[in-house]
Amino acid sequence: MSTPKPAGTAPYRRSVGTARGLQRRQQLLDRVTDDLAENGLADFSLRRAARAAGTTHKVLLYHFDGIExxxxxxxxxxxxxxxxxxxxxxxxxxxxxxxxxxxxxxxxxxxxxxxxxxxxxxxxxxxxxxxxxxxxxxxxxxxxxxxxxxxxxxxxxxxxxxxxxxxxxxxxxxxxxxxxxxxxxxxxxxxxxxxxxxxxxxxx
The missing domain is CATH 1.10.357 (Tetracycline Repressor; domain 2)
Structure with missing residues (x-):
């Protein structure tokens, strides 16, 4: 089993706390969680998470403090x-x-x-x-x-x-x-x- 690959945090200040932002964050998290449940920890990475969420790694870094x-x-x-x-x-x-x-x-x-x-x-x-x-x-x-x-x-x-x-x-x-x-x-x-x-x- 390979360990998750590290990644930096977003290089810009995130706007958090709005209802729309929280809803979008939860939607992305649900998709990544489903992928993790189905495919396990092996090779879990920001690229794989973005693919599962149907978005880009930059969008994930907007909503989360990195892959960890x-x-x-x-x-x-x-x-x-x-x-x-x-x-x-x-x-x-x-x-x-x-x-x-x-x-x-x-x-x-x-x-x-x-x-x-x-x-x-x-x-x-x-x-x-x-x-x-x-x-x-x-x-x-x-x-x-x-x-x-x-x-x-x-x-x-x-x-x-x-x-x-x-x-x-x-x-x-x-x-x-x-x-x-x-x-x-x-x-x-x-x-x-x-x-x-x-x-x-x-x-x-």
Whole structure:
């Protein structure tokens, strides 16, 4: 997998904030996000993004602070889609452990768009100085939805601790799934996580 190619920011001051400008920016971002979901991170570049958006690289640089900003925004959009699908599955389940079990198939889905999200974490590990923000964005984006799955009467600090536990565990399961496809080991880990969450919930 090649890393996204760097590019400079727009050499002129952008006019931002107008309704028309924001609408155009979102339209371009949606097209680039769809391309990223379909074709993955390999060879992602400003030229490819412009082609997918049906515009020029200068127009993209008018709306975004370079290719890395565009990649970041596209990944945020893909992650929002994954989170929405996961929450739809989870909220109908009465127990915390059951909610986590319901979320796992959404995370492990092999659709290209979802694999791209996990590949971005690989970029953060490969070149943390340049891509650390991709991993931090992911953590920040997942924590609040995971907290929302915890019992509402729990103190905020407890919900955050348990959400961090769920996030760390499922990230580990995802690495195992993407690299080794060892479903037996993942099932064992999920079962242990469920038992831990059952004990946590039983504690009141």
């Amino acid at each position: 900003d565009l990649l970041r925004q596209a990944l945020l959009g893909l992650r929002d889609r994954r989170i929405d699908n996961a929450l739809i599955r989870a909220r109908a389940i009465p127990t915390l452990a059951g909610r986590v079990r319901a979320i796992w198939p959404v995370l492990a889905d092999d659709a290209t768009g979802l694999r791209v999200i996990d590949q971005a974490i690989g970029l953060a590990m490969y070149d943390p100085k340049r891509y650390r923000h991709l991993a931090r964005d992911a953590a920040d984006q997942y924590i609040e939805p995971l907290e929302s799955l915890c019992p509402s009467h729990w103190p905020a600090a407890r919900r955050r601790e348990v959400a961090e536990l769920m996030l760390a565990a499922m990230r580990g399961f995802l690495v195992e799934w993407r690299t080794n496809r060892d479903s037996e080991r993942i099932d064992a880990g999920l079962a242990a996580l469920e038992r831990a969450l059952d004990r946590e919930e039983a504690a009141g």
